[in-house]
Amino acid sequence: MTRQTVPILPGATLGVLGSGQLGRMFAIAARRMGYRVHTLSPDTGTPTGQVADREWVADYDDLDAIAGFAREVDAVTFEFENVPVAAAESAARLRPVRPRGEVLHTTQNRLREKTALAHHGFPTAAFEHVRDRGALDGALARIGTPAVLKTAGFGYDGKGQTVIREPSEADEAWQSIGATEAVLEAFIDFEREVSVVAARGADGAFAHYGVTENRHRDHVLDVSIPGVQLPGNGSEEAVTIARGIVEALDVVGVLCVEFFVTRDGGLLVNELAPRPHNSGHFSFDASVVSQFEQQVRAVCALPLGSTGLLRPAAMVNLLGDLWQDGEPDWSAALDDPLVKLHLYGKAEARAGRKMGHITAFGDDGEDAARRALAARERLR
Ligand SMILES: Nc1ncnc2c1ncn2[C@@H]1O[C@H](COP(=O)(O)OP(=O)(O)O)[C@@H](O)[C@H]1O
Ligand SMILES: [Mg+2]
Numbered sequence: 001m002t003r004q005t006v007p008i009l010p011g012a013t014l015g016v017l018g019s020g021q022l023g024r025m026f027a028i029a030a031r032r033m034g035y036r037v038h039t040l041s042p043d044t045g046t047p048t049g050q051v052a053d054r055e056w057v058a059d060y061d062d063l064d065a066i067a068g069f070a071r072e073v074d075a076v077t078f079e080f081e082n083v084p085v086a087a088a089e090s091a092a093r094l095r096p097v098r099p100r101g102e103v104l105h106t107t108q109n110r111l112r113e114k115t116a117l118a119h120h121g122f123p124t125a126a127f128e129h130v131r132d133r134g135a136l137d138g139a140l141a142r143i144g145t146p147a148v149l150k151t152a153g154f155g156y157d158g159k160g161q162t163v164i165r166e167p168s169e170a171d172e173a174w175q176s177i178g179a180t181e182a183v184l185e186a187f188i189d190f191e192r193e194v195s196v197v198a199a200r201g202a203d204g205a206f207a208h209y210g211v212t213e214n215r216h217r218d219h220v221l222d223v224s225i226p227g228v229q230l231p232g233n234g235s236e237e238a239v240t241i242a243r244g245i246v247e248a249l250d251v252v253g254v255l256c257v258e259f260f261v262t263r264d265g266g267l268l269v270n271e272l273a274p275r276p277h278n279s280g281h282f283s284f285d286a287s288v289v290s291q292f293e294q295q296v297r298a299v300c301a302l303p304l305g306s307t308g309l310l311r312p313a314a315m316v317n318l319l320g321d322l323w324q325d326g327e328p329d330w331s332a333a334l335d336d337p338l339v340k341l342h343l344y345g346k347a348e349a350r351a352g353r354k355m356g357h358i359t360a361f362g363d364d365g366e367d368a369a370r371r372a373l374a375a376r377e378r379l380r
Contacts, residue, residue, distance in 0.1 A: 013073045200255075286310055
């Protein structure tokens with residue numbers, strides 16, 4: 001499918017809804033190519049604002065502010081998928097919004113996302129809509145235990161979800177997620193978790209960063225190793241699913257598909273992120289064209305670039321917990337010349353907060369992961 005879309009060329013201004021680290025790295029990639037960047041969020045001095053040409057401060061539901069912002073830029077994208085759809089629609093009346101608001105609408109709610117995946121025939125864990133406390137018992141009877149109860153909206157980094165080991169835990173679980181509309185899904189005793197960061201251009205071109213293995217700690221991503229080969233044709237299958245998803249949702253931009261790999265080698269889609277993703281941060285240093293530059297290119301209707309891995313790499317996250325005993329020892333981490341440090345400029349280091357990451361190179365992915373983990377150890 002080819003569509004005639006006028007490219008937005010360097011010198012133009014790109015607007016980012018949201019102001020965290022994803023917007024920061026997008027802005028760095030965009031500025032490197034000669035674009036100007038504006039960011040809008042309710043906060044000031046933000047990770048994106050620090051590197052943007054202009055930081056707008058407004059609530060996402062202030063549609064007049066969103067329209068004012070859109071008028072000042074040439075295209076709008078987002079780095080935070082919980083922006084209200086009305087904001088994307090308001091911007092879309094004035095400027096191209098990529099990906100389009102409907103992609104946001106589908107992916108910002110787990111129930112809609114899983115329903116869309118199932119509708120298109122993509123494999124997921126068994127799930128059910130849990131409207132209220134009463135519906136949870138029936139869902140538990142059908143799905144069985146263990147199961148995972150997740151809020152339908154606004155979940156990230158393991159927030160808004162809890163594991164139910166036995167039906168007797170239903171009350172506690174329902175309260176713990178805030179007694180709100182939810183999805184109950186079967187607990188998957190996975191062999192590992194992987195993701196595919198995919199990109200689709202305005203002309204329908206497809207690109208992907210291969211299969212990345214992701215190791216989590218307390219439900220938060222800890223280590224990512226790109227370029228893993230799944231047994232059999234698992235890797236090709238994961239990429240085929242990712243391609244099917246970006247095409248089915250008509251995405252223009254980067255979208256990450258998180259998978260569970262089951263013990264028999266099967267793939268289940270866990271969730272989608274309609275933007276650059278933490279598991280693709282390695283690409284900022286290790287790929288010919290990073291996921292952030294790829295997002296710039298897609299948003300600007302330019303040709304996508306090569307996703308080739310320059311050399312084996314791995315990424316580890318730096319969470320706020322590392323600041324517990326004072327400022328981490330940055331120079332110790334950089335003792336290894338194959339280690340690269342990324343900090344997001346967040347003023348306050350709260351436990352569990354993503355403050356930065358380390359990318360390391362190595363002889364292979366595991367060697368790079370060992371180097372990245374060792375560098376993080378030296379921070380303490
Ligand atoms: N059904 C499940 N079975 C087993 N583990 C799960 C399940 N759902 C989530 N998890 C674990 O919790 C992590 C975070 O859950 P996820 O649904 O991806 O939410 P978030 O939006 O917080 O990333 C997953 O990466 C996985 O490690
Ligand atoms: Mg996730």
